[in-house]
Amino acid sequence: MNRTAQAEAAEVQTQTDKIIYQYKLLKKIRRRAPIALLYAGLPLVWLSAAYVWDGLVPVAFSVLALGLWQAVYCVVTKLLLARENESGADTSRYGWSRSWPWYGYLPTATISFRQFRSIQLHLFVVGFLISGVFAVWLPPVSAASLAVLHSWWMLPRILLISSLQRSAASGSLLTLGASDASLYAP
Template identity: 35%
Template sequence: MEPNSKGAATFYQYKLIRKINITAPLVRTYMALPLVCLVLESIFLSWFSILYMIIAAPVMLWIQYVISRSVLLITGHPIAKRWRWSLRLPWPGYMPDQYINYGIFRTVQLHNLWIGLCIAALFIVWAPPAFTASLAVCHLWLLLPRLYTLVRLKRTARDGMLKFNAADASYYTQ
């Protein structure tokens, strides 16, 4: 720690308010959701849904990345060394690497949800319905753990901090 002008170190003390555990059965269910949606799409829409799902996943990852970075840049929050790509479950996509203000995280994820759904809906004009459905499924699947966290923290104050670990999301206050 860098000493301040008086020679004393600065310490941040966070108090854990709530811990949202992501259990192994929940991760297995999360992993099974795209397979179930893929089977339903193949039955009801098109056999090409397998190909469309393979294409839709990286497209939605990129769209979510662009939306997240845009929201962070527009709101003026620093993103260097604080956000990174994560491919580990249950947090795939562009995620905070350190403690993040709950209000900022909530803003980014809600913009991601609505703008991403609007972009997926725009594809209905140019792409087959099965591709549009694959985009929507991939979008919602990627956001599901983050939305689950937001729902579980609905009644908490927005001035706290969030920290994402491999198996949980923790909410702290200062």
């Protein structure tokens, strides 16, 4: 084999070894700061109503419930990821996000829209089931706090899913950024 034939063969091999990802942006949803700030203030309205309704105990319970919901979401997400990936949970794409409204244990890298939708809908249902179970033992205001705060945490995620659902194609990928959410098709 001559030198040019070897060079061409090496170049063809190099080109076949490369994997080039090309994605088409299907939809991008930007976070609007005024709306996000108003939404972030809703728990203060709930805490004020709980204080007027039944004093300081439901307010303390509500503040505690904010953190407890995040722990529940983290555990349920890890369990769902472990169920999906039988060889072990692929939690490397998930982490703690501190950018509003994507606060909590959420994807920090690009993930399948189908997986995101499945996990969030499971969290939505499991959260209301937990609220219903504890409603039997808790005072009415505290039980309502669980349901209201769960709804407050989940509403941005459910609205995101519903707004992206029509644009989603088979194999769509989702990226949650600090100021936007983007849906891509491979």
